[in-house]
Amino acid sequence: MGSVCSKPPVNDDNPSADPPTSDPPAPVPALPTPPPPADESIRPAAEKPASTAAAPSPPPPTPADLPSSRASAAGAEQPAPPPAADKPGAAPPPPxxxxxxxxxxxxxxxxxxxxxxxxxxxxxxxxxxxxxxxxxxxxxxxxxxxxxxxxxxxxxxxxxxxxxxxxxxxxxxxxxxxxxxxxxxxxxxxxxxxxxxxxxxxxxxxxxxxxxxxxxxxxxxxxxxxxxxxxxxxxxxxxxxxxxxxxxxxxxxxxxxxxxxxxxxxxxxxxxxxxxxxxxxxxxxxxxxxxxxxxxxxxxxxxxxxxxxxxxxxxxxxxxxxxxxxxxxxxxxxxxxxxxxxxxxxxxxCNYAAEMEAEADKALGGAALSEGLSVQQVMGMCNQAARLLQWHGHFEDAQRLYEKALRLCRSREAQGDGAAAAERVEVMVNLAGVLSQRGLRAEAIELLQTARAEQEAEGIPNVRLYAITLSNLSEPLIQSGDLPAAAAVLERCLAVLDGAAAAAAPAQPTAAEDAARLASTTATTLYNLAIIRMQQGDDAAAVRLHERALAIREPLLGASHPHVAVSLSGLAVALSKVGRASEAVGYAERAIEIREMTLGPAHPETLQAYNGLGMVYVAMPDDKEAAKAIAPLQKALEGLRMVEHSVGPVGTARVCMRKAELLTRLGGDDAKAEMMALWKEAADKLEAALGPRDSQVAMCLSKYAETLHALGRLKEAEDIYRKVLLIVDTSQNPMERGMGGAKVRMGLAEVLWSVGGERTQEAIAVAEEALQLRLGIVGEGHPIIEATRAVVEGYRASAAAMAA
Structure with a gap:
């Protein structure tokens, strides 16, 4: 510290720290005033002479001629060169x-x-x-x-x-x-x-x-x-x-x-x-x-x-x-x-994730870890690395790393490590999130229900983790069609968050950071609740919830944050549902711009943003405007097909369905072949990913049958409708068995009526079954009952007229 040349080491990146002190050095001559530097303003690759009219350059100087403390050619005193300049080599190099x-x-x-x-x-x-x-x-x-x-x-x-x-x-x-x-x-x-x-x-x-x-x-x-x-x-x-x-x-x-x-x-x-x-x-x-x-x-x-x-x-x-x-x-x-x-x-x-996975494999195999690492540290770093992979859309790789982190937690618990239980719950919640993104809903729900029960048994020690658990639980519940259960979970989540915000101590050093995290989780919960309200048909409520989420996220995270893009896309779709599609286009386009800038054009969330823009255009009543959806839907479709190995085929199937519906609406003989191929692709992907009895498979097949009916392919349409009935009639969800079963029966009745002849009486019987199912769910006086009864009575009247 007492050296005259004391200086911070060159790899010390804390320049704000006080530099070492030293005894006052002896006075030295002041540096001459040099020409101004060029700053970073000009960066050509090649040397340029000072002037084309300059005198020829002198021959390369000997070491004694290099700039030193002696006078320069201009007559000014120059400082000594660095030590490097004192070590010329033996022979001049080539050009x-x-x-x-x-x-x-x-x-x-x-x-x-x-x-x-x-x-x-x-x-x-x-x-x-x-x-x-x-x-x-x-x-x-x-x-x-x-x-x-x-x-x-x-x-x-x-x-x-x-x-x-x-x-x-x-x-x-x-x-x-x-x-x-x-x-x-x-x-x-x-x-x-x-x-x-x-x-x-x-x-x-x-x-x-x-x-x-x-x-x-x-x-x-x-x-x-x-x-x-x-x-x-x-x-x-x-x-x-x-x-x-x-x-x-x-x-x-x-x-x-x-x-x-x-x-x-x-x-x-x-x-x-x-x-x-x-x-x-x-x-x-x-x-x-x-x-x-x-x-x-x-x-x-x-x-x-x-x-x-x-x-x-x-x-x-x-x-x-x-x-x-x-x-x-x-x-x-x-x-x-x-x-x-x-x-x-x-x-x-990706490099970090690969390094951490290698350490996890060592720990799980009983091999020695790299110097300075413990099993607990490796577990934590695997959890972090998996989050990074998940963020980038590498869902399959993230799942594998989360599973290894979970095994490490359980191994530590078995050895009596008391801290491992809380860490295990966090890993379970994260793993469930990526399982949900991959369409593995049952596995995700099981993990999240377990994590929820363990936290409630411990008195909810971490409010934010508990809220994230509930919010994440709502996603696979929504995907599986259990909207009442998902809504109840989210209402509970909002209550917990509101209570935590009210009980927060503003004097704590981390109060601002804690409040920001709770607010971010609140915005996610509002977003998920908006999705439910839209699926329940309350589009106006969905708009209000999306607006609340956006009002939290934008000032909290910044206008270009990917979570802001999520809210913008959701709000755009909700606005299109309430007749404000023209206004919604700007939100959807801004969501795409943010996601492309921050996540890249091939990221699954960016592709879903293109899908959102397509949904907005599809909602427009004018067919010419609706046709603008084809380009963003095709971009989403092509991109999602490329990343199916990581994110699963469900997202691709949904875009296939949306584009097929649009082509059906726009008509045209040229589009028929593509339309049918899209419906088949969607049905095959959903059945492979979710199983033949899933409600989304039933929904897709129903729409496929509608298209076949519109094209006059009645036998194929009837076969698919009957296949769908086998799914909905054995569903564990009462709403799906009732309202879903009624809708499928009405579609089948229309096909049978189109066949005509002896099938008309069968059509009437199937339509009457649909009426009874709907009466059992919503009762008399509901508009859908009046509409269904009108169809049944119309069939009867027409059949009687034909018989006469």
Missing amino acids: PPATLGVSLRFLQQVWEEMWEEMSQASADVPPDPLASTAAVCTRWLIPRTAARRVSYARLAWEDNLLDDKGHPIARQATAFVSHAWGESFHNLVSALGVGDTSASHYFYVDVFCINQHAMAEVRSDKDQHAAVLEELTSCLRGCGRVVAAFTPWRTPALLARAWCLYELALAYEEGLPVDAVLPAKQHHDFFSALAADPDQVMGVLGRIDVKRATATYESDRQLIFARVEAHEGFNAVNRNVTAALRGWVIRTC
Whole structure:
């Protein structure tokens, strides 16, 4: 701590900490005032001379001629070079590659030199641990390259300079670094040092790899300025991959800089991998947040807007914007940048999940775990990793990892670990959620009922977990058609949440965070209750509930959060049901935009958003407007078919049914073959996924039979209706046996009546059965009773007339 050159280690990413103190250093001459740095504004791939009329470059200097504390060619005193500049190699290298990069160790040495110079500059002013890259350019780089007027990478290549480890400072770049010059250089170097620090890596860091002395001339020449963008593409290709300095991760500086966004968009267009890097401490914070709430992290990416990006030089900003407007468009750039960074998040999640699954297999097999890990830690990390896979739509992989986490919990319980029981309940709830998403409703309900009973037996120690349990339980109940049970569960959930909110102690340190979590769970409960009300036919109540959920989520999570998209999509469908389809289109389109930006175009939830837009158009009374549903429904259908292996076929089947219904409505001989294929696909998928006796299978087959009837294929329609009757008449749900059975009988009666002849009396008998079933459910006076009786009496009258 007493060293004159005391400095924080280069991998310490906590620049706010007080730096080590030292004895006051001896006074040193002040640095000369250098030309202004170029900031991140110009990033061409190739060197540019300061002027086409400049005198020929002098021959490469000997070590004694390199910039030092002696006077420079301009007569000004220059600071000493870094230690790396004192180690020239024995022989000059060949001509430089097209894209030079610098080594990590060189960057670390630069920071060490900067810290030392700042420490010695003034006894009264402490060194700045947040010194920016721009400051490094001004104080360190410009003086050291003034005599040669080239980039430092070119200087190091020509003189074959080595770092203090004996490795070349400059070689062919293996990664392009996208970063903001106004951010901490120390954090940048620390971030690049996280992970693989092989000496074979060379980073294209523009401040060192571009001739900073030529920037004013480049910017003043229109042709040279425009050529920068083409050179940037070549540079990215030459590097082969991009590393983005994602600091600070909650508000990354590079996402507000025009050059950085354009670099990332170009990388995505070129198909180059993009990896974000963070200093060690920020990396840990980021990953903890990612495991706790992936949507929160993706919400950061949802705020990308290149139109609001800035650049140090307005001419640079105008150059980029002109190119964007002439080619991709701003929305395309936003999507590409988001996609590039989302790809990094997904790879990070999948890699982490693979590592945790390997540790779980060790624990379950009795093998030794990696150093520093306990079985409890592995269980917790498996639970987190499974949530990440579930968030990305890898439901099958998530289920497998949850099941291993559950086995680890039970193993710990068997060994007397008292904490394992509560952790097991959480894993059970999470596992049930992914089972429900995969269409495995019975298994999900069983797990959630068990988790609910255990929590109630313990006095509900964790209100939010209990509320999530109830909210999750409602989903498979809704899917199975047991709407009264699902509604009762959700009403109980809302009561518990309201009680917890009223009992909250505002003075607690975590009060705000706890309140936000409860509010988020309340919004989810309101959303699920809205789904029930819509299925019960109370569409106006569904609209109100969706509006309440959206009013909670948007200010709590931000306008671009994926959960906001869920509410927007639900509200859009509910509005379309109450005759406000034109208004609903905007909500549905916004939901798609958010999900594409945050989750990606192929994510199951994004595909369901397209399905929601299709539902809105289908609700429009005008056939021309309704026909607009075909495109979003087809997009959803094609995407869901691609991910069936993970999410199951139920979602695909529902979209098949919706598109088939639309084609039936629109008519046309050309669509008949596709229509029938869609109904068959839907029925086959539902039967395979849910079993031949499921209520959704019955509903699909009924609609299939309606279409066959409309096409005049009466024998096929009758056979399917009779198959459906076998399902509904043996259902355990009284409503399904009653109202569902009556509806199927009315459809069958219409088919028999269309056959005519001797079948008309059978049609009348089947319609009378339907009337009696409906009377048993809703009683006299209900409009549906009057309508059904009118049909029966019409059949009788017509039959009597034909007999006469």
